[in-house]
Amino acid sequence: MTQVAMEEKILINGLEQGIELTKRLMSNFKHTSSAESNKPLISEILRIYQNAIFMLSFNDDDKNIVKRSHDTDEKDYKKRKISDKKTEKVFVFVGTGQEKDSVDDGYSWRKYGAKEISGSINPRGYYRCTHQFTQNCLALKHIQKSDTDPSIFEVTYAGDHTCNNNSASQATTNFHVSMFEEGNRAGDVTEQREDIKPIKTEPVVVSLEDLENQRENVVRRLSFSNSNHENVGEWESNVFLGNVMKNLMESLSPATMSWSEITSEIANAPASVENSETAYSYFSSLDNIIDLGHEDWWWSARDILNW
DNA sequence: CAAATTTGACCACA
DNA sequence: TGTGGTCAAATTTG
Structure with a gap:
C-alpha cells in the first residue's frame, strides 16, 4: 500500500467517524431544538465534508484519476x-x-x-x-x-x-x-491532470429519489468538480455527500424537515473553495475536530457554529 | 418448494 | 500454466 493510499485510508476513516458523530449529534439535537436551527449546522457540516473530500480527490491527482471512457465500444458485444x-x-x-x-x-x-x-x-x-x-x-x-x-x-x-x-x-x-x-491502467491520460483539478464547488442540488434510484443522475447533478469528463473524484464525492445527506435525513424525523428544504438549504450554502489552500484549511479544521474525540467534538462544534 | 448460496469444475486469457 | 471469472450441481435457507 502506497503512502498516498494510506493517507487516504486514514482520512476516510476519520471522515467516516465524523459522520457517525454527526448522526449522533443530529439525533440528539432534534430532541432539544427546532429543525430550523439545525439547518445552518447541516450546511456547515456538509460543506466541511465536501471540502475534505475535495482534498482527497486532489491528493489523488498523481494517480490515474480519469475514468476510462467506455463509449463507442459496443461493437463486439460477443464477449x-x-x-x-x-x-x-x-x-x-x-x-x-x-x-x-x-x-x-x-x-x-x-x-x-x-x-x-x-x-x-x-x-x-x-x-x-x-x-x-x-x-x-x-x-x-x-x-x-x-x-x-x-x-x-x-x-x-x-x-x-x-x-x-x-x-x-x-x-x-x-x-x-x-x-x-x-480507473485502471497506466497509459490513461494522466498528463491531463491539470484539467482535472477541481476548480470550484458548485451548489449542491440533489433529490433523495435520484440518490437511491438513479445513481447516475446523482453523479451529474451533485457534481462539484469541473469536468467535462466524469472523473473519479466526482463520483467519490457524490456518493459520499449523498450518504451524508441520507443519514441526516434518517436522523431527523421526516416531519421536521423535508428533503426539499434541506436541498435548498444546501443550494444556498456559500460556494466553497477556489483553490487548494483554502481547501486545505477546511480540511485542517475538520482534522482537528476529529482529533478532539467524541464528546469534545460536540462542544467544539457548538463553538465553531456559534450556537 | 422456490430461491439463494456454496463450491468445485470449467474455461478464457495472459 | 497459473489466475481469475463463470457455470451449475449440490446444498442451504426461508
Whole structure:
C-alpha cells in the first residue's frame, strides 16, 4: 500500500467517524431544538465534508484519476461479460454496524461465485443482479473484503442496471461511504491532470429519489468538480455527500424537515473553495475536530457554529 | 418448494 | 500454466 493510499485510508476513516458523530449529534439535537436551527449546522457540516473530500480527490491527482471512457465500444458485444466493462473500484467503509459479507447498496444481488485471489487473504465474491434473467439486467459486482481492515470492502461494479427493481425504499441502518479509487491502467491520460483539478464547488442540488434510484443522475447533478469528463473524484464525492445527506435525513424525523428544504438549504450554502489552500484549511479544521474525540467534538462544534 | 448460496469444475486469457 | 471469472450441481435457507 502506497503512502498516498494510506493517507487516504486514514482520512476516510476519520471522515467516516465524523459522520457517525454527526448522526449522533443530529439525533440528539432534534430532541432539544427546532429543525430550523439545525439547518445552518447541516450546511456547515456538509460543506466541511465536501471540502475534505475535495482534498482527497486532489491528493489523488498523481494517480490515474480519469475514468476510462467506455463509449463507442459496443461493437463486439460477443464477449459480453466483465472483460471490457468499465470497472470501477470502490472502497466501501461500513460503519460500526454488524459484520456482513456484503454491502447494501440498494440493489439486490445474487451471488454466483467466489474465488480465492492470489496474494489476498479474503476470497472475492461474484454477484449479478437478481433480475438478470427476468429483466435482462446485466449489472455485476465483485466484492472483496480488505485484508488489512475488515470494515473495508473493495467493490468493483461492472455493467449498468437496466432493471428497476432496486429495493431503494428501505433505508440502511448502516452507513456507507463509497469512493472510487482508480480507473485502471497506466497509459490513461494522466498528463491531463491539470484539467482535472477541481476548480470550484458548485451548489449542491440533489433529490433523495435520484440518490437511491438513479445513481447516475446523482453523479451529474451533485457534481462539484469541473469536468467535462466524469472523473473519479466526482463520483467519490457524490456518493459520499449523498450518504451524508441520507443519514441526516434518517436522523431527523421526516416531519421536521423535508428533503426539499434541506436541498435548498444546501443550494444556498456559500460556494466553497477556489483553490487548494483554502481547501486545505477546511480540511485542517475538520482534522482537528476529529482529533478532539467524541464528546469534545460536540462542544467544539457548538463553538465553531456559534450556537 | 422456490430461491439463494456454496463450491468445485470449467474455461478464457495472459 | 497459473489466475481469475463463470457455470451449475449440490446444498442451504426461508
